[in-house]
Amino acid sequence: MDEYFKLAVDATMEGMREGTGGPFGATLVRDGEILAAVGNTVLKEVDPSGHAELVAVREACGKLNTLDLSGSIMYATCEPCPMCVAVMMWAGVEKCYYASTRTDAAEAGFSDQHLRDFLDGTDKSLFDLEHLEDGREDCAEIWTEFARLKAERA
Numbered sequence: 001m002d003e004y005f006k007l008a009v010d011a012t013m014e015g016m017r018e019g020t021g022g023p024f025g026a027t028l029v030r031d032g033e034i035l036a037a038v039g040n041t042v043l044k045e046v047d048p049s050g051h052a053e054l055v056a057v058r059e060a061c062g063k064l065n066t067l068d069l070s071g072s073i074m075y076a077t078c079e080p081c082p083m084c085v086a087v088m089m090w091a092g093v094e095k096c097y098y099a100s101t102r103t104d105a106a107e108a109g110f111s112d113q114h115l116r117d118f119l120d121g122t123d124k125s126l127f128d129l130e131h132l133e134d135g136r137e138d139c140a141e142i143w144t145e146f147a148r149l150k151a152e153r154a
């Protein structure tokens with residue numbers, strides 16, 4: 001087995017056996033250095049965002065004290081959900097290899113199809129997301145203050 005997948009599988013098995021996480025793991029690597037090898041922490045942290053890829057990005061960013069993981073490669077035991085794809089993109093992860101598929105996960109009761117259907121516009125009724133035009137004015141001072149601070153710190 002690929003070394004990086006093995007680390008992810010080991011972390012996943014440990015989490016499942018301890019009852020701290022579901023059947024998902026990930027290893028994040030950059031230039032041969034293992035930045036994180038983790039399992040899903042949803043149950044342990046009581047956190048719906050505790051998906052393995054997200055946990056790996058969070059751990060690596062914290063360890064390296066950076067928001068930029070450019071050049072890193074993720075090895076995920078399963079096809080990442082849209083949230084995890086987004087997090088990897090935000091962090092600049094260069095590539096993600098995955099092993100099991102979304103279909104395998106769905107067969108075990110972990111479907112992310114509702115997220116995909118919402119995001120690709122297939123079914124917008126799945127989540128109530130609405131832009132309040134009046135709110136733009138209510139929140140506009142944030143942008144003004146951001147610009148002021150940015151100029152001040154430049």
Ligand SMILES: [Zn+2]
Pocket residue numbers: 051052053080081082083084085
């Ligand atoms: Zn995910």
